[in-house]
Amino acid sequence: MTTAQQRQQQQRDWFQQLLTRSDVSPDSNMAWLYRLRDDAKRAIKTLPTLGSKQEAWRYNRVNDIFDINFDSSSDFDNDIIEPDINDYLLPAFDSYRLVFINGxxxxxxxxxxxxxxGVTLGSVKAGLRSMPEKMIHWFDRNHQHNEYMFTALNNALFNDGVYLHLDRSVHLDRPVEVIYLNNNHSQSAQYAGSMIQTRTIISLDVGASATLVERFINGSGTGNNETYFYNNVSEISLADDAELNHCRVQDESRQAYHLSSLYVTQKKHSAYHSSNLAFGGAWARTEYKVDFRAEAAICDLNGLYAVDNQQLIDFHLDVQHRAESCRSREHFKGILYGKGRAVFDGRILVDKQAQFSDAALINDNLLLVADAEIDTKPQLEIYADNVKCSHGTTVGKLDQQQMFYLRSRGIAENEARKILCQGYAAEIIDDIALPELQKHVAEKLMHALNKNDPGAGGHDGY
Amino acid sequence: MLTIKDLIVKVENKQILNGLNLNVRPGEVHAIMGPNGSGKSTLSHVLAGREGYEVIEGRVLLNGENLLELTPEQRAHKGVFLAMQYPVELPGVNNMIFMRESINAIRRARNEDALDAIEFLQQVREKAKLLQLDEKLLKRNVNVGFSGGEKKRNEILQMAMLEPQLAILDETDSGLDIDALRIIAQGVNSLRDPERAIILVTHYQRLLEYIQPDFVHVLVNGRIVRSGDKALALELEQKGYNWIIEEDAA
Structure with missing residues (x-):
């Protein structure tokens, strides 16, 4: 076998081993779920393997993940490792809260x-037990996305997760907050880490509105070296005039692998607004597929990523204008403060029939150290002739004139650098729908910049 | 207070200052005038510690201490302030927070307590009023979307807040209409103090009608070729710079 073939085989074995080891119940009493899992398992066997030859994985070391043996069993006792949740709560933040420990x-x-x-909120596992008929409806059965290896894996093995459904014209008075505490819970020494999978199902009926906050946290409480692979699939469907504010803060362990695949479908006049903040992970990837299915829908995707040594943070956005008069905005900003890597891949597709589309994509990157790397790739594919579309990417260092200005006012070099980084990030942070979360994210950024002060040595600062 | 002795400075391998000498005592206001390219801005930047200027020879002492060895922030801690010709915009950085960070950084360096938030607010409002600077601008990001005049007034506001020992005003009058000029001059005059020295770097005599200098120096080809009192500025206004350049060449 050639090396390439060996790698492919290794990958197939990796997926197979996860399928075999998993103890997810066969759900034989729910035919549709059984079928869903079965289809997914078959898809995994036949799908082409992932690798750097595929455009979507070209800049990502996907093979790293296949070198690690993850334990996909859920063989642990939830009660034993129950943490003090107060350690993780935001001060004075009033929310409907769901907490997940290792999925x-x-x-x-x-x-x-x-x-x-008019609000149904709970754990997927409990929902499957208590109201399977409703769950069938909410699972978007026509679009299982088994064409994508990691989503198929989630289809086959997800055990729990969140569902949120709002009836017609219901406005949720408080945000829904989901806290995911992840760590390596494998009981077996033969595995380097554990596999955690959750499913998120959000459906807002006509004219409903809600705010959803998801926080992905290294829950070991002890250190930043827990190895696990967290694989989330989110399905979000917004009916006519529905509106979702979605805020995702990813701060996984620095040895963890995080993959979020979000599938958003939008109907007429619906609005989806998201802020994506990425701080953690050895390898953290977020993929968005936004599908405008009817006219005049609005989608805003914003994001901030802070990249340290040995980190890879990866955003893939795919916004598909398939109906008239929809508006999409993508604005992502990166701060690379260590020898790490960021990938931004933003695609906007404007189909032939999607006249009067209005799309704009911006990706800015600030490199604080010489040996960080950013791969940014905006892609506009436009097949309609009466549209307004723009894109722009920038990669730069800190402005020396700004640095001098601050320093000439008595502010030390490292402080000046932090102030400029905060100012740079403010555009994204100020756009977060909730002030408590704005503060939380600003503090996280400050913490990251404090910990990795290029002026304090260790990095080659500019 | 400030002693500049035989200062030779290169920028990108071109010699800009060619043996400059200057003595400034507390309480004095010095105007440095000169044609374009004579080295006025270079002098301002070298004093404030901006990078990219290579000191070949000479000394700059502030109260006997070698200024050239200090970082820009250390110079600010020692009381040096530069009002910039082109104030920089700081997107995402709130003007008020910026000023407070600045004041407190300087106070910390001097082992003084941080300024109380209420006291700071009072001071900043009072001083902004004197400069007729709209209070809304205090809440905006530093210089972002400010007009040219507002930027310059914001510089003088910072100067008023930081109360420097040595203030260098680099072409603060450029691009200002007569009303803005008057307001800024008023602000600067209110900061004249027996303990404070001010260096006004300017191309035109106009500013000096409102801020009376004790000394006027003419900078040509990186050297001070003539010094005098206010009368020299008037002479320059009437006769231009050419006669001095010619005399210097001869």
């Missing part, structure tokens, strides 16, 4: 009492 809902740490009428 399993921790009911005792959650608080979803007094939900308004």
């Amino acid at each position: 399993h809902c921790a009911t005792k740490l959650s608080d979803i009492k007094q939900l308004p009428e």
Whole structure:
């Protein structure tokens, strides 16, 4: 066998081993779910393997993940490792809260009492038990995305997750907050880390609106060297005039692998607004597929990523204008403060029938050290002739004139650098829908910049 | 207070200052005038510690201490302030927070307590009023979307807040209309103090009608070729720079 063939085989074995080791129940009493899992398992066997030859994986060391043996069993006792949830809560943040420990809902740490009428919120696992008929509806059965290896893996093995459904014209009064505490819970020494998978299903009926906050946290509490692979699939469907504010803060362990695949479908006049903040992970990737299915829908994707030594943070956006008069905005900013790498791949497709589309994509990158790397790739594919589309990317260092200005006012070099980075990030942070979260994210950024002060040595600072 | 002795400075391998000498005592206002390219801005930047200027020879002492060895922030801590010709925009950085960071950084370096938030607010409002600077601009990002005049007034506001020992105003009058000039001059005059020295770097005599200098120096080809009092500025206004350049060449 050639090396390439060996790699492919290794990858197939890797997926197979996860399927075999998993103890997800066969769900034989729910035919549709059984079929879903079965289809997914078959897809995994036949799909082409992933590698740098594929455009979507060209800049990502996907093979790193196949070198690690992950334990896909859920062989642990949730109660034993129950943490003090207060360690993870945001001060004075009033929310409907769900907490997941290694992908399993921790009911005792959650608080979803007094939900308004017309709101269904809970854990997928419990929902499958208590209201399987409804769950069938909410699972978007026509689009299982088994064409994508990691989503198929989630289809085959997801065990729990979040569902949120709002009836017609319901406005949720408080944000829904989902806290995912992840660590390596494998009991077996033969595995280097554990595999955690959750599913998120959001459906807002006509005219409904909600705010959803998801926080992905290294839950070991002890250090930043927990190895695990967290694989999330989110399906978000917005009916006519529905509106979702979605904020995702990713701060996984620095030895962890994080993959989020979000599938957003939007109907007429719906609005999806998201802020994506990425701080953690050895390898953290977020993929968005936004599908405008009817006219005049709006989608804003914003993001900020802070990249340290040995980190790879990766955003892939694919916004598809398939109906008239939709508007999409993508604005992502990166700060690379260590010897790490960021990948930004933003695609906007404007189909022939999607006249009067309005699309704009911006990706800015700030390199604080000489040996960081950014691969940025905006792609506009336009087949309609009456549209307004633009894109722009920038990669730069800190402005020396700005640095001098601050320093001439008595502000030390390292402080000046931090102030400029905060100012640079403010555009994204100020856009977060919730002030408590703005503060949280600003503090996280400050913490990252404090810890990795190029002026304090260790890096080759500009 | 400030002693500049035989200062020779290169920028990108071109010699800009060619043996400059200057003595400034506390309480004095010195105007440095000169044609374009004579080295006025280079002098301002070298004093404030901007990178990209190579000192070949000479000394700059502030109260007996070698200024050239200090970083820009250390110079600010020692009381040096440069009002810039082109104030820089700082997107995402709030003007008020910027000024407070600046004041407190300087106070920290001097082992003084940080300025109380209420006291700071009072001071900044009072001083902004004197400069007729709209309070809204205090809440905006530093210089972002400010007009030319607002940027210059914001510089003088910072100067008023930081109360420097040595203030260098680099072409603060450029691009200002007569009303803005008057307001800025008023602000600068209010900061005249027996303990404070001010260096006004300018191309035109106009500013000096409003801020009366004690000394006027003419900078040509990187050297001070003539010094005098206010009368010299008037002479330059009438006769231009050419006669001095010619005399210097001869």
